[in-house]
Amino acid sequence: MVLLPIDRMKVATPTDLGLALLRRRAELHLTQQDVADVIGVNRRVIGQLEAGKETVRLKIALDAARAVGLDIELRSRGGAG
Numbered sequence: 001m002v003l004l005p006i007d008r009m010k011v012a013t014p015t016d017l018g019l020a021l022l023r024r025r026a027e028l029h030l031t032q033q034d035v036a037d038v039i040g041v042n043r044r045v046i047g048q049l050e051a052g053k054e055t056v057r058l059k060i061a062l063d064a065a066r067a068v069g070l071d072i073e074l075r076s077r078g079g080a081g
Contacts, residue, residue, distance in 0.1 A: 011072075013052065014052040014053065014054045014056075015051075015052030016052075017049075017052070017061060018049055018050040018051055018052040018053075019050070019052075020070065021049060021050055021061075021064055021065060021068060021070070022050040024068040024069065024070055025050075025068050028068060028069070030068065032046040032047055032050070033046075035064055035067050035068060038067045039060065039063040039064055039067050041060055045060060046064060049061055049064055
């Protein structure tokens, strides 16, 4: 699998988020265990998150993103607001 660097990525599904986290982790040459150790979870949880499992807790996803240096930004899609 070829992993391209991430600058900006639209995340619409848990699978999209998982792929973004996996790509960033790979860019940093980190293992799932490295990320798990930093945020205090089991390595399997990182694997589940990267696979797009929908039941992974939001806090874990946010912590994992932060651990690999990603920001999650919300913005309006336009229209009425």
